[in-house]
Amino acid sequence: MRRRQIEPIYTNTYKQLRNRSRRLRFFGILFILILVIGGWVGYQHYRDQQLSKYPVRGVSLSQANGFVDFQQLHHQGYQFAYLRATSGATYADDQFQSNYDRSQGSDLEIGVYHVYSYTTSPSAQLKNFDQTVNQRKGQLPIAVQVTTYGNYDTGYLKQSGPQQKLQRFISLLHQRYGKQVIIWCSPTVWRAIAQSSLERYDTWLQTSNVSHQDDRVAFIEYNQKATVKLNGQSQTVGGSVYNGSQHQWNSWITR
Numbered sequence: 001m002r003r004r005q006i007e008p009i010y011t012n013t014y015k016q017l018r019n020r021s022r023r024l025r026f027f028g029i030l031f032i033l034i035l036v037i038g039g040w041v042g043y044q045h046y047r048d049q050q051l052s053k054y055p056v057r058g059v060s061l062s063q064a065n066g067f068v069d070f071q072q073l074h075h076q077g078y079q080f081a082y083l084r085a086t087s088g089a090t091y092a093d094d095q096f097q098s099n100y101d102r103s104q105g106s107d108l109e110i111g112v113y114h115v116y117s118y119t120t121s122p123s124a125q126l127k128n129f130d131q132t133v134n135q136r137k138g139q140l141p142i143a144v145q146v147t148t149y150g151n152y153d154t155g156y157l158k159q160s161g162p163q164q165k166l167q168r169f170i171s172l173l174h175q176r177y178g179k180q181v182i183i184w185c186s187p188t189v190w191r192a193i194a195q196s197s198l199e200r201y202d203t204w205l206q207t208s209n210v211s212h213q214d215d216r217v218a219f220i221e222y223n224q225k226a227t228v229k230l231n232g233q234s235q236t237v238g239g240s241v242y243n244g245s246q247h248q249w250n251s252w253i254t255r
Contacts, residue, residue, distance in 0.1 A: 051210060051222065051241060056249045058082070059228070060113070060221065060238035063095040068237070070106035072230040079249070080109040080242070082143055085133050088117030089124035092132040100136045109253055111140030113184060114173075118152045118162060122169035130176060139253060141180035141218075142173055143204055146189055157192040167197055180255075182218055210241065217243045218252070 051057075058080035061068055073081065083100055084093045096112075103110050114129050146166065148154060156162055170181045183190070184204035193199075204219040213220060219240045226239025242249050 054210065054220075054241035054243070055246045056080070056242035056244070058109075058219070058240050058242065059226070060084070060240060061095075061099060063093050065095075065235060065237055068099065068102075068235065069230045070103045070108055073228070074107050076228065076230075078108065078228075080111065080140060082111040082113050082140070082238075082240075083138075085112045085114055085136075086125075086129045087115035089120035089128050091115075092128065096132060097136065100138075109140055110138035111143060112136065112138050113143035113145055115145045115147070116166065116169065118156075118165075122165060122172055125169055126172045126176060129173070137177050137179065141182045141202070142177060143182045143184045144170060144173070145184040146193075147185070148189060154188050154192040157189060158195075160196070163193055163196045163198060166193070170198075170201065184219075184221075204240070213243050215243075219243060 056079050058078055059073065060082040062084035070081065081103060083096055083103070085096045086092050100110065100112070112133055114125065117125060144166075146157075148157070152162075170183075173179075173181050180202070182202045182204050183193075183198065184206070185193075186206045190203055190205065199216075201216075202218040203216055204221065205213065205217050206221045206224070208222055210220050210222050220243055221238055221240045223239040225236050227234050228237055229235075242252070244252065
């Protein structure tokens with residue numbers, strides 16, 4: 001007669017506990033994923049609701065965004081586009097002239113922007129901007145993007161010297177092109193420079209908080225990596241809205 005194999009009782013108990021532990025881990029991970037996905041979907045819905053209050057949408061573009069069909073942007077309801085021209089005293093965006101020329105006739109309002117450098121003089125940066133832009137200055141105010149990096153933090157920006165240097169560059173731009181200038185920055189950068197003569201300029205804030213912004217805020221960049229579909233292909237762009245109504249926008253672009 002064949003002997004039946006009998007496992008010790010503690011072996012069965014161990015297997016049951018191990019299986020139970022695995023099930024608990026699985027359902028725990030699943031619960032966390034549901035919470036994360038649900039929270040993300042809820043946040044996206046909330047932000048979409050907030051964005052729906054701003055009828056004027058636009059994008060910011062550089063060579064990193066590749067080829068962009070401006071006609072398609074306009075057909076999808078976008079009303080403006082800002083194109084990076086230069087950075088500092090020597091860098092010029094490879095796609096600026098091509099983007100600008102192709103944007104003409106698209107019915108988009110076009111603006112150009114410069115990425116400000118703390119390490120080069122205002123006159124050298126103006127020369128670089130002028131040589132690159134020439135007459136491709138667009139209809140919108142010129143934007144100057146001010147960021148922090150390395151030792152050039154908000155503490156540095158609170159000093160009068162850096163503020164005066166930035167003011168000098170903005171003044172040179174205004175004198176050269178006869179156009180308004182807008183400062184494009186994060187809320188922390190704006191707080192660092194707002195207690196100076198720079199306060200009088202309109203701002204373009206980089207923030208996901210699109211509600212209850214000050215009247216001095218002209219644009220809100222709500223997503224640096226927004227997605228648009230152009231000719232069936234998804235492309236990443238900087239997504240911004242104008243901080244006002246369609247009527248206010250129509251008046252703002254003609255001032």
